Amino acid sequence: MSSHLTYAQQHGPTTGDRVRLADTGLTLRVEADAQRSGDEFLTGYAKTGRDGIHYQARLTDRTCDLIVSNVLLVDPVLGIRKASIGIKDGRIAAVGRAGNPDTLGGVDVLAGTGTTVIPGEGLIATPGIVDTHVHLCSPGIMRAALASGVTTIVSQNFGPTWGCGITSPAELRHALRAFDAFPVNIALLARGSSSHPDPLLRALEQGGASGFKVHEDMGAHARALDTALTVADDHDVQVALHSDTLNEAMFVQDTLAVIGGRTLHAFHVEGCGGGHAPNVLQLAGLANIIGSSTNPSLPYTRDTAAEHLNMIATVHRLDPDDPDCRRMAHDRIRSSTLGAEDVLHDLGVIPITSSDSQAMGRIGETVRRTFAIAAKMRALDPEPRGDDNERVLRYIAKLTINPAIAHGMAHEVGALTPGRLADIVLWNPAYFGAKPQLVLKAGYPAWGATGDPNASTETSQPLVLGPQVGAYGATAADLSVAFVSRSAHDSGTDTLPTQRRRVAVRDTRTIGLADMNRNDRLSDVRVHPDTGRVTLDGDPINSPPAQATALSQLYFL
Numbered sequence: 001m002s003s004h005l006t007y008a009q010q011h012g013p014t015t016g017d018r019v020r021l022a023d024t025g026l027t028l029r030v031e032a033d034a035q036r037s038g039d040e041f042l043t044g045y046a047k048t049g050r051d052g053i054h055y056q057a058r059l060t061d062r063t064c065d066l067i068v069s070n071v072l073l074v075d076p077v078l079g080i081r082k083a084s085i086g087i088k089d090g091r092i093a094a095v096g097r098a099g100n101p102d103t104l105g106g107v108d109v110l111a112g113t114g115t116t117v118i119p120g121e122g123l124i125a126t127p128g129i130v131d132t133h134v135h136l137c138s139p140g141i142m143r144a145a146l147a148s149g150v151t152t153i154v155s156q157n158f159g160p161t162w163g164c165g166i167t168s169p170a171e172l173r174h175a176l177r178a179f180d181a182f183p184v185n186i187a188l189l190a191r192g193s194s195s196h197p198d199p200l201l202r203a204l205e206q207g208g209a210s211g212f213k214v215h216e217d218m219g220a221h222a223r224a225l226d227t228a229l230t231v232a233d234d235h236d237v238q239v240a241l242h243s244d245t246l247n248e249a250m251f252v253q254d255t256l257a258v259i260g261g262r263t264l265h266a267f268h269v270e271g272c273g274g275g276h277a278p279n280v281l282q283l284a285g286l287a288n289i290i291g292s293s294t295n296p297s298l299p300y301t302r303d304t305a306a307e308h309l310n311m312i313a314t315v316h317r318l319d320p321d322d323p324d325c326r327r328m329a330h331d332r333i334r335s336s337t338l339g340a341e342d343v344l345h346d347l348g349v350i351p352i353t354s355s356d357s358q359a360m361g362r363i364g365e366t367v368r369r370t371f372a373i374a375a376k377m378r379a380l381d382p383e384p385r386g387d388d389n390e391r392v393l394r395y396i397a398k399l400t401i402n403p404a405i406a407h408g409m410a411h412e413v414g415a416l417t418p419g420r421l422a423d424i425v426l427w428n429p430a431y432f433g434a435k436p437q438l439v440l441k442a443g444y445p446a447w448g449a450t451g452d453p454n455a456s457t458e459t460s461q462p463l464v465l466g467p468q469v470g471a472y473g474a475t476a477a478d479l480s481v482a483f484v485s486r487s488a489h490d491s492g493t494d495t496l497p498t499q500r501r502r503v504a505v506r507d508t509r510t511i512g513l514a515d516m517n518r519n520d521r522l523s524d525v526r527v528h529p530d531t532g533r534v535t536l537d538g539d540p541i542n543s544p545p546a547q548a549t550a551l552s553q554l555y556f557l
Contacts, residue, residue, distance in 0.1 A: 011040055012070045012082055012121040018387065019072065019124075021432045024375035024550040029387035030072065032081040034097040034108065041069060041084065041098040043117045048099075051113045056100040063112035064088050066443050067098050068424065071120025075127060076397035076517045077415040080389050084109045085125060087422040090442035090479065094418055118440075124432055126396055127415050128152060128423030128439070129367055130403040133240070133267055133294055133354035135164075136175075141363050142182040146447040147465045148364040149425040149436045152185040152404070152413050154483075156213045156240075157359075162317075164215035164242070164359075165191025167199050169495075172207030176498040180477040183446040183470050185413060185423070187211070187483035187505070192228035192239055193218035200231045208484040208496045210505045211238040211407060216274060217316065221249035222258045229262050237485050238407050238508040240265045243275040243283075245332060252276040252283065261288050263509050265352075265406050268294040270341040272308055273356055274316075277331045278532055281340065285349045285523030285536075288512045290406045293341060294356035298369040299376045300338040301546045308333050311360045336532035339542040344525070346377040348394055349536070351402045351519030368551035370395050371433040375550035380543060390518075397517040405515055408505030409483055421481070434555040435465060442479040446470035474499065 013019055014033040021028065035041070043049035049069075051057055064086035072082050073095070084098035086109035096108025111117070128151025134141065135157040145153060156165045158175035166172050167190050179186045190203030192212030203209040212228045214220050220243050232239045241264055244250055250258070255276065267273065269291035271280040284291040296311065297304055309329055310320060318325035344350045353370045357363035374395045378388060404414030412421050422443035425436050438448035445468035451460040470479055477499040488496070489504035496502065514520050526535045534541055 026388040034083040054099040062110040068120040071125040087443035127400040132403040135359040137358040144364040151423040156189040165213040167191040169207035183441040183476040189213040204485040208488040215242040279527035292352035299373040340534035348519040351516035408508040444470040
């Protein structure tokens with residue numbers, strides 16, 4: 001009879017076991033286990049995964065192409081439980097007990113002699129990360145994204161160019177074709193800062209844009225915002241807003257009046273990344289506003305304010321030696337709202353985290369900074385529980401299902417439920433949030449830890465995160481999708497040169513904060529115009545700057 005520790009080492013943790021997540025101080029409790037003790041599905045020498053035992057010899061319609069066996073799911077929809085994930089034709093076919101129904105009862109995930117297996121025992125599986133705020137200023141961003149577990153990107157740039165949003169159909173088509181080289185789902189936002197609808201319509205119908213970005217540097221005034229929202233309502237796409245920091249054209253209450261109850265995704269809602277000063281944070285908690293944060297301000301630390309000054313100057317073409325430019329940059333940096341942002345995330349008022357890559361954010365740090373907030377807030381929790389399941393699920397939802405819902409992609413990505421693309425990230429618990437073990441794109445190895453290619457085994461040191469077979473040749477495009485507008489998808493005159501499958505975004509105009517998974521708290525957030533004090537439903541909120549953060553120097557030099 002094996003000890004419980006030996007069993008867990010062979011088969012992974014089981015119901016009631018606890019798993020620590022890296023150096024975060026967060027602990028998972030396994031809520032359920034699809035395995036049945038004594039008759040487990042296991043691959044390897046002298047194991048049960050053999051023809052006629054737990055592999056079915058005959059081929060059926062339910063036989064999976066690939067199975068991730070006995071992995072601990074951390075999924076915003078399915079919860080925290082151990083199960084096998086069955087994949088067929090690039091999609092998740094089933095989740096549950098794996099094996100041969102001819103020899104086992106209660107089989108959900110059918111294994112045949114033609115099924116490939118990735119041993120998941122002892123690993124954690126999350127959905128692929130969805131980053132809705134990316135400036136693709138260089139192709140290298142794609143590699144850094146994959147190395148952190150990002151499998152879906154919503155971008156508004158195609159290189160080191162000035163401008164937020166890609167409006168020209170020619171540029172949109174070139175960008176879509178260029179990104180075929182990477183195993184990442186892509187959606188492109190067109191520039192929404194236009195007083196006339198024609199450029200927006202052309203970007204949707206001819207260029208395949210999936211939504212709009214309204215940005216103050218291009219114009220976030222009333223006419224532009226209303227135009228973008230009107231076109232979005234007509235075509236079922238999302239509008240992302242970087243509002244007017246200087247309050248030149250509108251104050252926050254004016255912006256809300258223009259929005260008029262329509263759905264909107266408010267980027268970097270705290271304001272350090274831009275937006276009505278000093279009170280853009282008041283957009284958080286409103287029923288029709290889906291707020292998000294970008295990772296430079298996550299979590300609030302002793303160095304956050306100092307770091308932002310030069311970043312703001314650089315990305316907005318300000319002169320740091322000019323007093324007026326310095327003053328404008330300083331106006332965006334407020335310790336009170338930075339401290340409140342972490343609290344609002346922990347309470348589920350802000351439902352999404354993203355990178356704002358190379359427009360002040362770092363694409364490879366969104367996952368680890370998101371869970372660094374969770375670690376910080378757990379340490380401040382006056383009533384810690386026996387496990388952190390709810391907190392962990394709240395934060396993984398910010399990275400996966402919620403951004404997918406916000407941008408009309410949740411029918412394809414965002415969770416590990418059957419029917420969705422098999423975009424899966426596997427993590428060693430000791431490195432959870434910092435460095436993935438393997439990234440599967442549509443059920444195919446795309447990125448992961450690779451040993452010395454001249455070594456005798458695949459795990460020989462040094463292990464380096466890098467491309468797998470799915471990142472090479474035409475396979476990268478085969479495994480990925482291009483999210484486009486319905487009007488481009490259904491036009492009948494497809495001029496998009498991408499080799500990817502086109503998928504229309506949908507259901508973006510009838511959603512709001514209440515539709516966000518585990519992050520749906522409607523609240524009245526107020527920022528005092530003079531003191532900057534933040535209140536939530538009348539009560540002051542703040543958190544101190546962290547002196548050290550999880551998932552940082554222990555894992556990265």
